[in-house]
Amino acid sequence: MENQLKPFWNKYFKFDWKLGVFLLALICIPRFFLVLKANQTGSYGAIGAIMVVSALVPFLFLSRFGRNKIGIKKTNKIGALILALVAGVAFSLILYLIGTELYDTSYQNWYVYIAKSYNIPEVISADDKLILFISMAGTGMIFSPVGEEFFFRGIVHGSFARSIGEKRASFVDSSAFALTHIAHFGIVFIDGGWSFYLIPTFIWVLGMFLVSLLFFKTKQLTNSLWGAVLCHAGFNLGMIYCIFYLL
Template identity: 30%
Template sequence: MGSSANWSTTSSSPPDPRRLRWWPWALLVAVLLAGVRAAGLWGGKAWAPLLPLGFVGMTLLPWWWLDAGQRAEMGWQRAQGRWVYLKAAALGLGLSLAVFLVFLAAFGLGPDHAYVTVAEAFRRQVPAGLGAPVLVAMFTLPARLFSPVGEEVFFRGLLPWTLSARFGQRWATALECAMFGTVHLLHHGLIFHAATGELTLRPLSGALWVFCMMGVAWMFSRVRQRSGSLFPAMLCHAAFNLGMAACLFLEVWPRLPK
């Protein structure tokens, strides 16, 4: 897919000293963004706009912290060739189908299937009586834009770029994949009951979801590292979300309780 940018601290040039100071702040920002995500997902319709706003914040962070050269090193630059984008899109679609089938084999289309949880959460956020085309558009447009751009800029760009100065590229990738997987417990695995304010955990399906999301994050990271660009990773992520939407509306949605 092309040459990858080298973030490793073992290269001949020492890392930018600012990166050595920034990595604790990057971790703190990751925790704060997780809190924003939780509020957007669990706070009801009034708090729902916080979810896309959190993704917008992820996208804008490098323009606050980094200069143009650092953003290019992070991956904000074009990838060479068209095949890298086609392969990334195909990979994303395949990953979304694979996750759907893994959960289907393990739990069926019951409440422990992650895509069922996503569908139920989405249904609680939208007005009743909307037609299928409107529902599909409401789900897929943000899923193809806000999440792929924001999460890839942060989790495959800014976060590993700062962490690699302290831990090296391999551990930086492992950390960002672990954080990406863990934060997705907010989408499935950790269940917030608004009426009582209690949290419950689905340990088996939640653990499988984290494991799957860590694997998906690792594949996104490979796309970014091999292409030297965040843009194929964004497309891979958008294709994953589009594939999830297809599974959700073709297989899950018709089976939800009325």
């Protein structure tokens, strides 16, 4: 059987849960603090950079055979890809409805807090708002879906699956994804100080865990990571639309 790791890494790792733990620590811990720092400073350039790094991790560690095994491959299941996109949008709208029902437009609403990072001017014409929306949506549908899915549902999931099976591995990568997103909402920087919203954070983390399982299901449905990427892109599109036009 071909080895999934590149020859260099075979000296240090096996493609198993230990590699998965190593990669989670390598990427998620710095990312967590970089996001917190970005929320404080309003400068998000480093976040884009870490998404690029996350996308590159499978290409740095895995052979061509290994990348194929984790799902970086073409799929001809067009209907399933469209369904994945729609499912992602639908989940984002559900989270919007829950947030507005419980917390209205306060900062305990996850979308309201995340909206701060988009720096939408209070006074803006409809045309300018549409241009800004298209720009933000385009970025949001590319960088984090590719970076996070290649990383979490790709190499991290694959490494754990070799040790504990597909189902349990999906719980591990979904948990890691959800906990990492506490930096995006949960530990919040408002009016020059830090706060922690216990119940809203629990709901947000649960939402991120469930949507991660959805990403995994769409990967299975399409037999490709591109299913998860499209579902994630749909989620981001829906979230950004809610932030721009529904809040």
